[in-house]
Amino acid sequence: MPISIPGQFKRAAAFIDNLEQPTTRQEIPDSTQSGLYLVVQPSGALSWAVRTKIDGKAAKVTIGRYDKEGSKDDRMGTLISPTQALNVTQARAIAERVRNDAKRGNDPRQQKIDKTGLAAWFDDFVKTARTTGFKGRAVKASTAEEYERIIATNIKPHWTHVTDIRTLDYRDVEKLLDKLTPGARRNAFAVLSAFFRWKPVARAIGRNIIELATAPGKPISRDRVLTHDEIKIVWKAAEKCGYPFGPMTQLLLLTGQRRDEMAELKWSEISDDLSTITLEASRTKNSRPHIVPIAPLAKATIEALPRITDADGKPSEYVFTTTAKTPFSGFSNGKKALDKHCGEPALPEWHLHDLRRTCATELAQLGVKQEVTEAILNHKTGKVSGVAAIYNRYEYQDEKREALKQWASRIQALIADNVTLLKKHA
Structure with a gap:
């Protein structure tokens, strides 16, 4: 009999935290919600999937990524996206809705939207910087605004093709940096370093990809003084x-x-x-x-x-x-x-x-x-x-x-x- 995720929330979170990294892909069933599975990748990435039947055929619907804290987005529960953050309770609620929709003949896979794609990850990153921060306190307002500006001008326009954050690797970072001017390159690298070190992102990808990317050279010290x-x-x-x-x-x-x-x-x-x-x-x-x-x-x-x-x-x-x-x-x-x-x-x-x-x-x-x-x-x-x-x-x-x-x-x-x-x- 396979090991399943405990029903009680705290026990379930502790169970997931203590999972060993497998050598092959694994699906761990949930003990309380039929059809819900935690998918564990060899990379360490954790995601939620629901197995059900749609039009009489077996189907698997990825409903989000695992996050101990979960999403605080008010739209959570109305969206189905492989990139949204879901804790155990949230995943169970969405899984139940997915199965009920499938029983009524509605394909939940058609409800996926792009609003929780890479752009949403960056939005959550900036929001976290402004509120809780990454080291126990919020960053300065000017720093958060600089994050937002650099992401909007130097990163998002070059990654419009990215639909799943888990597909990114260090080569994508280096290709992006090659398109930027020296100053913008250093700014983008600094923001991406903080972004990929952020626990939800590192957990979703399974590693910090910025560590493999070549860092831009240090700026040449300026000594310009106006006459x-x-x-x-x-x-x-x-x-x-x-x-x-x-x-x-x-x-x-x-x-x-x-x-x-x-x-x-x-x-x-x-x-x-x-x-x-x-x-x-x-x-x-x-x-x-x-x-x-x-x-x-x-x-x-x-x-x-x-x-x-x-x-x-x-x-x-x-x-x-x-x-x-x-x-x-x-x-x-x-x-x-x-x-x-x-x-x-x-x-x-x-x-x-x-x-x-x-x-x-x-x-x-x-x-x-x-x-x-x-x-x-x-x-x-x-x-x-x-x-x-x-x-x-x-x-x-x-x-x-x-x-x-x-x-x-x-x-x-x-x-x-x-x-x-x-x-x-x-």
């Missing part, structure tokens, strides 16, 4: 570019902050007197709260910003937005417009992150101490390190304000005509 003439060109181009990308670019140059931290800036993060920007720990790359003093030129830039409202007239919480509901995210189109306004000849290849590097370099030329510059950038990995980094909790607020004030004055002089600047040495 004084280029700073003027970019600033003037930003003025022509207009809201939201133009003033956002100017504040990136004035403050030296990271692109996403500025793009997602909220009005509530700016003090009432426009003297500081306060970023919460959840919004920063190193997960530390960060206060950015606002220099006079930056204050004037902020004062000139419009307050965007939604269709109901409610002011948006975001400083830079085109929808009033979400922060600005059109970096590619914004950069193209900015480059167009830079005129001819175009600036040699440059990125928004170069503004941050330019700010740091100019601060050094102004004689600002390295630890103050690092405090401005919220990037304390240089001079203040080791024991000093542990015990030095001084935030350099006054020094940061004076440094950014000097830097804003230099920009103001640069964008004026017929001004020659002398370097200030420490």
Whole structure:
């Protein structure tokens, strides 16, 4: 007599968890639902199948993959898909419906839809990142949004032919990466690494296929710093570019902050007197709260910003937005417009992150101490390190304000005509 899955849920889950990986494909019958089987593959993949009769002929219907937690999709129970996640209780419920449909002459195999295919796996992955996360806590909102963007732009369009995640292997990953630019290739590989390590995916496929794929090479360290003439060109181009990308670019140059931290800036993060920007720990790359003093030129830039409202007239919480509901995210189109306004000849290849590097370099030329510059950038990995980094909790607020004030004055002089600047040495 074959061993069957226990009826009680906890015992059934424990039984499945303790299954040994077979050398050949096995079907283990369920003890409570007739016709329901757990299919165990030599790869370790587990799926649910129902054996019944359709039009008088024996048939097997794959209803989903095994997952201890199961699916939280509200449509579960109305869909039949080999990729949906089902725990023991859910599989039994669907199996009963499949057999009842077959008895009434309805072919349950015709009810399969594509909404729970590869796209649904990615949707669940992003949803998990936003809610429970993969290590006991949700990832940052900006990280989850980046996952979603990379999946939508660099992965899904190249895998439209994939109908079953279990058919993917490392060669599919490498073929996808070959179609992308170097930067997009590294981003896609990073997201796929997290995706294929995710337990439900690893369990469905039976292995982590990303481990066999060749990882993209590390990016070449950039050292692009804008010259004084280029700073003027970019600033003037930003003025022509207009809201939201133009003033956002100017504040990136004035403050030296990271692109996403500025793009997602909220009005509530700016003090009432426009003297500081306060970023919460959840919004920063190193997960530390960060206060950015606002220099006079930056204050004037902020004062000139419009307050965007939604269709109901409610002011948006975001400083830079085109929808009033979400922060600005059109970096590619914004950069193209900015480059167009830079005129001819175009600036040699440059990125928004170069503004941050330019700010740091100019601060050094102004004689600002390295630890103050690092405090401005919220990037304390240089001079203040080791024991000093542990015990030095001084935030350099006054020094940061004076440094950014000097830097804003230099920009103001640069964008004026017929001004020659002398370097200030420490």
